[in-house]
Amino acid sequence: MRTKNFLIFFIACLFSFKSFSQTDFEKQYETFDYSIKSSVLEKRIFYLLYEMEKSSKIKKELGKDKILDNLYQQKISNLNNALNNCNDMQCLANALQVSDSENVAIDNALGKLYHQSKNIQSFVHNNIRASHRYELSNSLSDSLLLIRAWNEEAEGMNHIVNAYLLHKDLIYPTIDSAKYYSQSKGYFDTIKAFVENEISFPKKKKLNRFFFKPLPDIDLAILQLNGRNEAGRFEPVPSINIPAFKKVKSVDWNRYQYSSILVFGSGPGKETISFSKENQMRCDSAVALFKKGLAPFLIVSGGFAHPFMTHHCEAIEMRNYMVNKCGIPSNAVIIEPYARHTTTNIRNANRILIEHHFPLNKLVLGVSSKSHIDYITGEQFIKIFHRDIGFVPFTEMQRLSKCEASYLPAASSMQINSKEPLDP
Template sequence: MILASNKFMLFVVFFLIFAVRSYSQPRTVADKNFYWFSAIARTPAVQHLLSADPTLNDLCKTRQSLLRSHATDTCSWAPSLVTDFRFSATDSAEVAKALLALYHAHTALFDDLIDHQLRPSHCYQRFSAGNNETFLLNIWSQTIVGINYIIDQYGLGKRLRYPSIDSVTYDVNSRYYRAALKEMFAYLSEKTDSMSLFYQPSLFIALQLMDLNDRDEAARFEPLEAGENKAAFAAVQLTNWSKYKYATIVVPGEGPELTTVALDPMGRMRCNLAADRYRKGLAPFIIVSGGFVHPFQTPYAEAFEMKKYLLTQGIPESAIIIEPHARHTTTNLRNANRLMIRYGIPITMPSVVVSTKSQIDYIDLPQGRFDQRNLRELGYLPYKEKQRIGIHEVSYYPVMESLHMDPYDPLDP
């Protein structure tokens, strides 16, 4: 049996501890989008410094007051209610300056937070090359993007990166939504006394906006290791990898066109192709990837429906890993990589994407056009040594950057 290094296994153990802590609470959406806030919540000394800083405290009190005011004032339009909870360029610079001063004055404390919680989580993997000061400032810059994105999309109704599947559920100018926003502010006004940190008023607004739109996709099925992936996760630890050419077979989902259809016919084709290769011993695990995507606000998760279908085809549950959050071909690969890394599946082995011909053609687009989409949307390639090996297959090696949180995709960060 090929065993992972001790360092890697420590990472796996750390992540699973994080998963249990995170997913056992009703804050999974926040943990996935803003992990460093979760780390701060476990570090009282850092909380005390942030709440005592005059600049950060003033920002917190100003937004607390605004939140309370909107609970009873006559403002009823979305722009007048939520815009001031975004972080402006001025806000960003002031917070960055305050964080930098706190870091220099309490370096050991912040280094402990960064070195023992933030870096080991790999949630900010793309910032890992910088020193701790730069690492902290980069996290703050990314956080601003994430909070503003949620407020813009679910508060102001802006059509952002993927409007056909991820946009606001209601017309933000409708009577219903205006009334719902006022109720939201009244509801949150009762929680202002618990907001002692500069980011909490805006964070509470952002998360409540997502809840108002039933956008909890990032939390669904979690914790996977204790639920749908429990049998497969246990099997990973016992696998003799030397017996296989590929570590996993990755199957991207296909969203049906009809709300009455749980699994698209092309999704069944993809499952059948993967099952054939599993039976031939190509890899010990099939990762089915796809979330609640098409049609808009569908009740069906592609990965879950594919798993159900594979079980009817005689594939054992211990060989099926579901990844029920990806919303695009780019994140099918990225999220499959995340599970491989976190579960201890060796990424020094290649994996193979198996799908219908049209999707494999898309992944293998000439002139690197699929690569360009990944670079444009993710900022990196979630694979290396990608190679077309058949009409229905592309092989590749996963990369560690896949663990980095994406602030532009709050439903699957």
């Protein structure tokens, strides 16, 4: 009984996390105090579901649909059966996933509702399409875009269950996996308590009577339990980027050959080392190019990636070195603190360029080590992009020198990837 009470208390703590405050940026990094609201994670990982929940009109429209309500009730029943009968994680995980039959039924219901409701039509066009977060579906009609967005987020929910309950389907398990051993009884009991918390309390049950509930809440709680809240650690925009973003508006772009210099981060590999020699060499090369006046901004890219569960963010360490050691003006360095892989270094930097109105017809200059540029400009890199994120977010990639390459950013970079919850 004491264990169960502790678990319920722990769960309550998870759902009372505070929002990120810009004024706390440096303190939070120094103390590694990242208490993130699950709604912040939901917005980044499951944007469609977040927007649906936020809109009272859409919740009302979807809540009236008998098919969706029946699916909700059946899912709650399935979860109750799992709580009563499952003795292992695989059994519980099966109940927590969106099944193929559920997905087909939801697709049909959403398609029908779209054609019946002007509110839903307006919502999809003005909130979902206009967000550009489903850019790969941009050529689809609004009704098909809605269904595709749902499918992507259902796949994302299933991925979290597979990755963090079953230790399956991770492309990079050495850095992206769960903190806890998936087969331990303590972990299994805690996940069961999460599920029970989400479906048992009458007040929550009444508030959350929504067709996809409670799956994303459980999924986000699983991420929080494992300390895998990287996707929300710098939301909203990090305060140290704001001076640079203000400067963008006054830049005379005709003076520069490149829109920015992208510096690819390199994890130190050891928790006792915050800033690797490799990172320093890359920064030194980029700083030299910046001082030649090739671009008005340096974008330093890299998150909390290496080693596993590190407390050091590559981008922040690079910025600190450039500003404090190299004398680069703070409003000339932009941090991109999420990327965990080379593919997302490029995609995430492009998002910054797009969102803050950089000229997209101007090349980006990428700086790294020789071996890394070999990789970036090689044929295999394109295949890695398709495997990891499903598309290639650039055109005109070309090698310029031993440690430099350039490319043009693609609008497809805005597409979110719900199957990569640490950096969607």
